[in-house]
Amino acid sequence: MLTHARAYAVIGLDAIPIEVETYVSEQDGAGAFTIVGLPDKALQEARARIRSAAAAAGLLIHKAVILANLAPAEVRKEGAGFDLPIALAVMAGFGWVNQDMLGEVAAVGELAFDGRLRPVPGILSIAEAAVRDGHSTLLCPEQCAHEASLVPGCRPIGCATLREAVRILNGEDLPRPVVERQPRVAQPVPDLVDVRGQPSARRALEICAAGDHNLLLVGPPGVGKTMLAKRLPGILPPLDDEQALLATRIHSAAGVLPDGSGLLRSPPFRAPHHSATTAALVGGGSKIRPGEVTLATGGVLFLDELPEFRRDALEALRVPIEDGSVRISRASGSLVLPSRFALIAAMNPCPCGSPDAAACTCSRERVQAYQRKASGPLLDRIDVGVHLARPAPEVLRNDRPETTLQVRERVLSARAFQAARGFVNGRIPVGRLDELAAPDEQGQQMLDQATTRLMLSPRGVHRIQRVARTIADLAGEIEIGSDSIAEAISLRLGSLT
Amino acid sequence: MTVIEFGSREYPERLCDLANPPDRLFVRAPVDAERLRVLLAPPLVAIVGSRSASVAGVAFARRLAGELAASGVGVISGLARGIDAGAHEGALERGGRTVAVLGCGIDRDYPAATMPLARRITSEGAVVSEYSPGTPPAPFRFPERNRIVAALADATIVIEAAVRSGALITARLALDLGRDVLAVPGAPWTSGSGGTNALLKDGALPLTDIADVLVALGIDPGTARVGDPEVTGPAAKVLAALRREPVSADVLAARCGLTPAGAAALIVQLELDGIVVREADGRLVPTR
Numbered sequence: 001m002l003t004h005a006r007a008y009a010v011i012g013l014d015a016i017p018i019e020v021e022t023y024v025s026e027q028d029g030a031g032a033f034t035i036v037g038l039p040d041k042a043l044q045e046a047r048a049r050i051r052s053a054a055a056a057a058g059l060l061i062h063k064a065v066i067l068a069n070l071a072p073a074e075v076r077k078e079g080a081g082f083d084l085p086i087a088l089a090v091m092a093g094f095g096w097v098n099q100d101m102l103g104e105v106a107a108v109g110e111l112a113f114d115g116r117l118r119p120v121p122g123i124l125s126i127a128e129a130a131v132r133d134g135h136s137t138l139l140c141p142e143q144c145a146h147e148a149s150l151v152p153g154c155r156p157i158g159c160a161t162l163r164e165a166v167r168i169l170n171g172e173d174l175p176r177p178v179v180e181r182q183p184r185v186a187q188p189v190p191d192l193v194d195v196r197g198q199p200s201a202r203r204a205l206e207i208c209a210a211g212d213h214n215l216l217l218v219g220p221p222g223v224g225k226t227m228l229a230k231r232l233p234g235i236l237p238p239l240d241d242e243q244a245l246l247a248t249r250i251h252s253a254a255g256v257l258p259d260g261s262g263l264l265r266s267p268p269f270r271a272p273h274h275s276a277t278t279a280a281l282v283g284g285g286s287k288i289r290p291g292e293v294t295l296a297t298g299g300v301l302f303l304d305e306l307p308e309f310r311r312d313a314l315e316a317l318r319v320p321i322e323d324g325s326v327r328i329s330r331a332s333g334s335l336v337l338p339s340r341f342a343l344i345a346a347m348n349p350c351p352c353g354s355p356d357a358a359a360c361t362c363s364r365e366r367v368q369a370y371q372r373k374a375s376g377p378l379l380d381r382i383d384v385g386v387h388l389a390r391p392a393p394e395v396l397r398n399d400r401p402e403t404t405l406q407v408r409e410r411v412l413s414a415r416a417f418q419a420a421r422g423f424v425n426g427r428i429p430v431g432r433l434d435e436l437a438a439p440d441e442q443g444q445q446m447l448d449q450a451t452t453r454l455m456l457s458p459r460g461v462h463r464i465q466r467v468a469r470t471i472a473d474l475a476g477e478i479e480i481g482s483d484s485i486a487e488a489i490s491l492r493l494g495s496l497t
Numbered sequence: 498m499t500v501i502e503f504g505s506r507e508y509p510e511r512l513c514d515l516a517n518p519p520d521r522l523f524v525r526a527p528v529d530a531e532r533l534r535v536l537l538a539p540p541l542v543a544i545v546g547s548r549s550a551s552v553a554g555v556a557f558a559r560r561l562a563g564e565l566a567a568s569g570v571g572v573i574s575g576l577a578r579g580i581d582a583g584a585h586e587g588a589l590e591r592g593g594r595t596v597a598v599l600g601c602g603i604d605r606d607y608p609a610a611t612m613p614l615a616r617r618i619t620s621e622g623a624v625v626s627e628y629s630p631g632t633p634p635a636p637f638r639f640p641e642r643n644r645i646v647a648a649l650a651d652a653t654i655v656i657e658a659a660v661r662s663g664a665l666i667t668a669r670l671a672l673d674l675g676r677d678v679l680a681v682p683g684a685p686w687t688s689g690s691g692g693t694n695a696l697l698k699d700g701a702l703p704l705t706d707i708a709d710v711l712v713a714l715g716i717d718p719g720t721a722r723v724g725d726p727e728v729t730g731p732a733a734k735v736l737a738a739l740r741r742e743p744v745s746a747d748v749l750a751a752r753c754g755l756t757p758a759g760a761a762a763l764i765v766q767l768e769l770d771g772i773v774v775r776e777a778d779g780r781l782v783p784t785r
Contacts, residue, residue, distance in 0.1 A: 197747075198747070199747055199750065199756075199757045200746055200747050200750075200757040200760075200761070202757075203756075203757040203758060349777070349778075364549070387745075387779040389745050389747070389778070389779050391747070392744075392745070392747070392748045392751075394748060394751050394752065395747045395748055395751045397751075398751040399751070446765075446766070446769070449769050450765075450769055453769050453771075471758070482762070483758070483759075483762040486761065486762035486763075486765040486766060487758050487761040487762050487765070489765045489769075490746075490761040490762075490764060490765045490768075491761070493765075493768070493775065
């Protein structure tokens with residue numbers, strides 16, 4: 001007997017519908033179970049899980065001949081999320097599940113040998129696709145029900161076991177209400193007030209948060225580069241509804257959404273290790289998975305020890321930074337993922353990382369090679385640079401750090417000016433700069449002087465204009481005066497060396 | 498390429514003061530003998546110093562060379578990075594005469610760090626060497642080359658040099674030839690002042706102002722003053738603090754009671770005017 005179930009395959013951030021067709025014959029008695037339609041290894045092994053889970057539910061299927069086909073046949077299907085739809089279709093073939101009811105729902109979930117359902121990644125993408133296709137009811141593991149319920153129009157039915165799913169489809173049980181899962185621990189974002197003795201670096205961080213500028217921190221180990229970077233998400237504006245849904249979908253598809261976190265409202269912070277591969281950074285791999293640039297969307301990508309990253313990995317970052325999106329091409333197809341984030345890179349002044357320039361043991365050539373490695377592909381993309389030194393006692397004494405909340409107030413009001421103009425300052429197109437970020441007369445004079453003296457490229461001048469616009473916005477000034485230009489130049493100087 | 502043989506009419510007379518004058522001079526095209534004679538005409542000074550000089554030291558070399566060039570004084574040096582490069586650049590910036598003497602064949606791109614500068618000097622000044630084309634750079638050739646630098650100049654100026662350094666060799670050779678040597682004094686605790694202070698103890702002329710050079714060359718300094726941009730207001734306070742002690746921007750802001758933004762604005766203006774430079778470690782150093 002032929003039966004059907006509706007499943008979804010997650011590809012990148014999207015899910016596409018997969019029709020599960022099964023043929024069950026109890027007469028043949030040879031006990032063969034075959035899955036066709038480009039299944040991967042995990043999906044092949046679904047046969048063992050389904051047999052065992054069915055047995056746990058009191059239904060023996062191991063003597064029957066079972067064929068399962070996943071259509072369309074040319075799409076690669078990966079992972080254990082197909083366990084539940086295949087199991088339900090098989091059981092419909094035995095007449096244990098109402099095929100009419102099964103035809104009304106979409107199903108996803110991994111089976112354990114004892115019949116329990118295990119959560120799978122990508123629920124949000126699947127729920128969105130299911131609603132789009134007119135399947136508002138999604139049968140899923142109970143742990144995933146809350147995540148699916150974030151999608152408007154989706155009615156998830158969370159089940160603990162295969163047996164429960166069967167009983168609900170047959171009308172023997174009522175679906176249980178979706179329980180909002182409590183986040184295990186709400187991680188507090190560390191506060192900017194902790195960073196003492198680095199007033200200019202804090203100021204640079206604020207400017208970057210206010211205008212979406214990329215930041216380079218240069219300084220010996222232990223001066224607070226990582227501390228600063230970790231505090232950037234706190235002063236960034238919280239994600240709006242659309243951004244939050246996107247960020248949650250990305251994390252769900254990558255399988256890194258913390259259990260029960262609900263919609264991600266705070267900007268993500270991603271800090272890949274410098275040994276990360278190109279695929280890990282920009283996405284891809286044999287399975288197409290979102291990379292760090294996509295996971296950081298709406299938040300912060302922090303590259304500590306910038307020159308230690310692999311050259312090809314840094315090269316691969318250029319396009320995602322410039323375009324705000326990344327195209328991943330594989331044999332199985334190509335897709336475009338978002339990659340819009342604030343970049344913070346950090347590096348030591350020299351490879352030995354000695355805390356003091358006087359104690360440095362690096363040769364000049366080594367220092368140059370080290371700095372060149374960072375500068376080649378990325379420095380061009382960085383608007384703001386600061387040098388951090390070990391704070392002098394008199395700076396520590398006089399420093400009165402502001403809290404994250406105080407700084408965020410200013411960032412939000414600066415962002416409001418930008419929203420009114422239609423562009424975040426860091427992304428004002430070159431063609432609109434003269435209209436949206438033109439300095440006043442004195443500012444222009446200073447910019448001209450800097451252009452000649454520092455031999456700035458046109459791109460360098462544009463970067464200064466954008467940063468100066470942000471500085472003026474932070475001060476609530478409509479005109480970009482010479483003070484704003486001057487500060488933007490000094491932040492540019494920091495990224496040149 | 499032009500080759501000037503010892504004994505020919507174009508051969509620079511001053512080289513004959515040397516005990517071992519070079520047999521011939523190779524001059525990189527397009528400069529010919531006539532042009533070289535103009536470039537080497539007095540008054541001409543050599544400016545030499547450390548390759549790993551401070552940013553402030555290089556800035557001083559650049560400014561001094563520029564002001565000398567504006568007073569009609571040519572600048573000769575060795576095209577090394579640091580002080581040498583600063584001196585050549587300063588002279589070129591003000592449209593002055595400058596000649597680079599290499600320690601290898603004139604067709605070699607050495608040192609790599611100053612290649613762009615070498616190209617500029619080739620077209621606007623002159624690049625010369627006593628070594629035939631193709632000769633690779635070697636440690637023993639640089640002191641040998643220094644005797645030419647010392648001999649061609651009326652006076653040799655040393656800015657930042659360690660006690661054992663090529664710049665000091667040039668200075669000693671100049672003294673042997675009876676030419677004036679001027680040295681920029683430095684605080685004893687700074688790394689680049691050992692050599693110059695040693696020269697001063699041995700009787701070199703202290704150099705703290707362009708007038709010192711002009712007097713040594715017999716030029717009336719009264720006509721050659723170059724006006725500094727006037728520093729007033731809050732910038733003057735910042736500059737005064739940095740003259741007491743060069744410090745980082747954060748320390749400066751703390752000392753002057755400024756916000757990071759306010760300090761940055763003042764510092765940048767001083768940097769653009771060339772009054773303050775930023776060392777690699779972030780300290781801000783006044784250049785005058």
